Amino acid sequence: xxxxxxxxxxxxxxxxRQILKNEMVRRKNLFLKALEEKDVSILPRLIDDAKRGxxxxxxxxxxxxxxxxxxxxxxxxxxxxxxxDIRGVVDLKNSAAT
Numbered sequence: 001x002x003x004x005x006x007x008x009x010x011x012x013x014x015x016x017r018q019i020l021k022n023e024m025v026r027r028k029n030l031f032l033k034a035l036e037e038k039d040v041s042i043l044p045r046l047i048d049d050a051k052r053g054x055x056x057x058x059x060x061x062x063x064x065x066x067x068x069x070x071x072x073x074x075x076x077x078x079x080x081x082x083x084x085d086i087r088g089v090v091d092l093k094n095s096a097a098t
Contacts, residue, residue, distance in 0.1 A: 006084070019083050030077075041069045044078035 010017045034043050045064060046055060055061055 008084070016083060023083065040064075041071050042074055043070075044074045045070055047078050 030042060034040055
């Protein structure tokens with residue numbers, strides 16, 4: 001298990017800058033709400049390849065997958081395509097730290 005970090009370089013006038021900022025704030029607020037309400041069901045889980053590649057090694061796998069439910073809103077959020085996942089939108093440099 002490790003921490004992923006991303007460096008995104010964008011021109012100051014690029015609309016992607018505001019879209020990324022809004023998404024980070026949205027996810028931060030959702031995370032804080034989950035902490036305050038002690039309700040992880042509102043947090044989206046990983047899906048598809050990400051889930052198969054990362055989840056089996058997570059120490060919270062059983063609790064997350066088999067015990068805690070996930071709201072419909074969280075499921076829908078998990079299906080959203082992130083701006084960073086759209087090929088060619090931004091040039092990413094991934095630097096993973098463990």
